[in-house]
Amino acid sequence: MPRRLNPPAATKPAPTDAPEPGALLLAAVASLSAQQRRHGAALVQQVVRSWWQALDTGLDLALPPAALRGQSGLETDVAAVARAYGESLAPLPVAQVADRIGALRAGLMPGEERARHGVYYTPPALAARLVDLAEQGRVDWATARVLDPAAGCGAFLVPVALRMAKALKGTEPALALRSIANRLRGLELDPVAAWISGVMVEAALLPLVRAGGQRLSPCRAGDALSAPVASDYDLVIGNPPYGRLTLAPEIRARFARSLYGHANLYALFMDLAVRWAVPGGLVAFLTPSSFLAGDYFKHLRRTLSDLAPPLTLDFVDERKGVFDNVLQETVLATYRRTGPRKKRPERALVNMIRAAGEGAGLTILGSGYFTLPDEPTAPWILPRHASETGLAARLRTLDSRLADWGYRVATGPLVWNRYKPQIADKAGRGAVPLVWAESVTPDGRFAYRCEKTNHKPWFHPAAKGDEWLLTRRPCVLLQRTTAKEQARRLIAAEMPLSFLARHPRGVTVENHLNMLLPLDDGPPPVPPAVLAAFLNSRAADRAFRCISGSVAVSAYELEAMPLPNPAALKELTALVVAGAARDRLDQAADRLYGIA
Numbered sequence: 001m002p003r004r005l006n007p008p009a010a011t012k013p014a015p016t017d018a019p020e021p022g023a024l025l026l027a028a029v030a031s032l033s034a035q036q037r038r039h040g041a042a043l044v045q046q047v048v049r050s051w052w053q054a055l056d057t058g059l060d061l062a063l064p065p066a067a068l069r070g071q072s073g074l075e076t077d078v079a080a081v082a083r084a085y086g087e088s089l090a091p092l093p094v095a096q097v098a099d100r101i102g103a104l105r106a107g108l109m110p111g112e113e114r115a116r117h118g119v120y121y122t123p124p125a126l127a128a129r130l131v132d133l134a135e136q137g138r139v140d141w142a143t144a145r146v147l148d149p150a151a152g153c154g155a156f157l158v159p160v161a162l163r164m165a166k167a168l169k170g171t172e173p174a175l176a177l178r179s180i181a182n183r184l185r186g187l188e189l190d191p192v193a194a195w196i197s198g199v200m201v202e203a204a205l206l207p208l209v210r211a212g213g214q215r216l217s218p219c220r221a222g223d224a225l226s227a228p229v230a231s232d233y234d235l236v237i238g239n240p241p242y243g244r245l246t247l248a249p250e251i252r253a254r255f256a257r258s259l260y261g262h263a264n265l266y267a268l269f270m271d272l273a274v275r276w277a278v279p280g281g282l283v284a285f286l287t288p289s290s291f292l293a294g295d296y297f298k299h300l301r302r303t304l305s306d307l308a309p310p311l312t313l314d315f316v317d318e319r320k321g322v323f324d325n326v327l328q329e330t331v332l333a334t335y336r337r338t339g340p341r342k343k344r345p346e347r348a349l350v351n352m353i354r355a356a357g358e359g360a361g362l363t364i365l366g367s368g369y370f371t372l373p374d375e376p377t378a379p380w381i382l383p384r385h386a387s388e389t390g391l392a393a394r395l396r397t398l399d400s401r402l403a404d405w406g407y408r409v410a411t412g413p414l415v416w417n418r419y420k421p422q423i424a425d426k427a428g429r430g431a432v433p434l435v436w437a438e439s440v441t442p443d444g445r446f447a448y449r450c451e452k453t454n455h456k457p458w459f460h461p462a463a464k465g466d467e468w469l470l471t472r473r474p475c476v477l478l479q480r481t482t483a484k485e486q487a488r489r490l491i492a493a494e495m496p497l498s499f500l501a502r503h504p505r506g507v508t509v510e511n512h513l514n515m516l517l518p519l520d521d522g523p524p525p526v527p528p529a530v531l532a533a534f535l536n537s538r539a540a541d542r543a544f545r546c547i548s549g550s551v552a553v554s555a556y557e558l559e560a561m562p563l564p565n566p567a568a569l570k571e572l573t574a575l576v577v578a579g580a581a582r583d584r585l586d587q588a589a590d591r592l593y594g595i596a
């Protein structure tokens with residue numbers, strides 16, 4: 001469903017006994033059949049038309065895209081509430097209107113289409129913040145050429161147009177308007193959204209458009225991935241779509257420098273933005289934070305490191321209420337396109353931003369600085385919070401990794417639904433225990449159990465070919481999926497020798513767990529129990545949060561996580577052997593990371 005359709009009461013108080021237009025529209029949308037929802041664009045068009053009429057612009061509404069022309073098909077009562085809703089938006093600032101109409105457009109899209117094209121529009125407060133960051137990066141709105149390559153309904157085009165107009169205050173309207181028309185560009189795959197973007201920009205600049213006697217159409221409908229690219233823009237700004245996709249070989253070849261394994265739409269847009277920006281220009285993008293450390297993004301990190309190092313990085317502290325339904329951690333960042341004479345920024349400023357409440361703007365808290373690693377593909381270790389500045393800096397100085405502790409990471413090999421017929425409730429002959437994720441308890445203990453629907457405790461390996469699914473050595477198990485809202489991101493347990501000894505044929509581990517396995521046949525330099533205790537410590541958890549913001553606890557990130565030198569683990573080892581309580585283990589781990 002669309003979010004926040006109602007105008008704020010302060011702007012337009014609703015009559016006490018009549019439902020608000022937004023509420024009526026929500027009810028009308030809910031009553032639409034699936035068939036009618038497919039024609040949701042007609043409803044959006046009606047809202048835009050009524051809003052435009054209510055603005056009393058004296059100008060014709062820009063021509064809608066061919067797909068919308070002649071499309072009405074709305075039931076009379078639905079059309080009436082759409083009209084009322086459009087009219088009710090008239091008192092709002094244009095950026096908020098774009099947000100509400102965008103929410104309606106996105107909410108009426110079939111879910112699959114919305115997800116495929118990453119249609120999650122940016123709330124005005126975050127868009128304004130990114131425009132501010134661009135301004136701090138010395139974008140001159142009076143002269144800068146600006147592109148949003150995935151413009152949606154104008155979340156960025158509108159505030160940028162307003163800043164351009166402000167910078168040209170005092171300039172003759174026709175000249176100012178021509179200047180903006182020449183410098184502001186949007187691209188958008190969805191022709192309806194592209195049209196809405198154009199309408200929003202004209203509405204935002206209404207006095208200029210009226211006085212300047214020229215119409216604007218800054219946003220072109222089209223696919224940014226196949227658009228011609230020239231290094232033309234002083235600022236490339238936006239919130240590109242994200243989601244994994246399979247690429248045609250020619251597109252893969254085109255983006256090869258920034259791809260490694262699975263491709264994600266937003267990485268392609270970041271690579272393109274670097275191409276579009278002039279040397280010395282800026283890229284200002286709101287994206288998921290997975291590129292900061294993920295294995296699949298290591299070549300993108302190299303592209304950025306070589307060609308557009310970061311200037312500022314703002315982490316959005318809370319997802320709820322900012323990007324409802326979005327699972328990813330979000331980062332607003334600016335990058336300076338390097339040029340032959342332009343110096344690379346030495347370090348980036350890191351902030352945490354938090355929505356101060358509905359419509360109440362953002363709170364910004366400094367979290368320190370970030371310097372790019374020497375190895376250009378290495379994960380970027382960043383404090384997400386002011387309290388982690390020292391830790392992040394310290395982590396960047398540590399050389400040891402999991403391999404130095406004697407381990408590698410593999411995911412639990414058993415993908416249960418591929419082996420359904422071999423999974424059983426009863427042990428029977430030849431069966432081995434199937435270790436599900438719930439066997440690693442939230443407090444970091446191993447307890448062989450099987451509690452969730454569809455989970456069964458035994459696995460019958462085939463006589464031939466299933467040997468690779470079995471484990472016979474002690475190892476550390478670690479949950480593969482944890483959200484940043486959880487108390488702990490790292491939840492580990494040693495799979496003890498005593499358990500393995502009871503099952504000499506081996507055990508199999510389900511795919512929702514990571515397995516930290518000894519690298520060699522002999523005992524690893526750090527015993528599994530010590531590794532598990534360290535990973536379960538608050539220090540390790542804090543360190544991991546400086547690396548990963550996505551819900552996945554990936555093998556790559558675990559193997560890249562800076563660790564204390566194994567020679568420094570004597571105290572922790574002694575405490576583990578003595579069965580010390582959690583807080584003593586935590587204190588020892590704090591000391592190992594130098595944060596005691």
Ligand SMILES: C[S@@+](CC[C@H](N)C(=O)[O-])C[C@H]1O[C@@H](n2cnc3c(N)ncnc32)[C@H](O)[C@@H]1O
Pocket residue numbers: 117118119120121122148149150151152153154155156187188189190193222223224225238239240241242
């Ligand atoms: C995350 S939304 C952001 C839209 C807008 N910039 C905003 O912040 O509100 C991404 C937008 O990219 C558009 N899009 C997806 N694939 C695209 C492509 N290949 N070329 C251009 N736009 C695309 C979607 O339709 C969607 O409007």
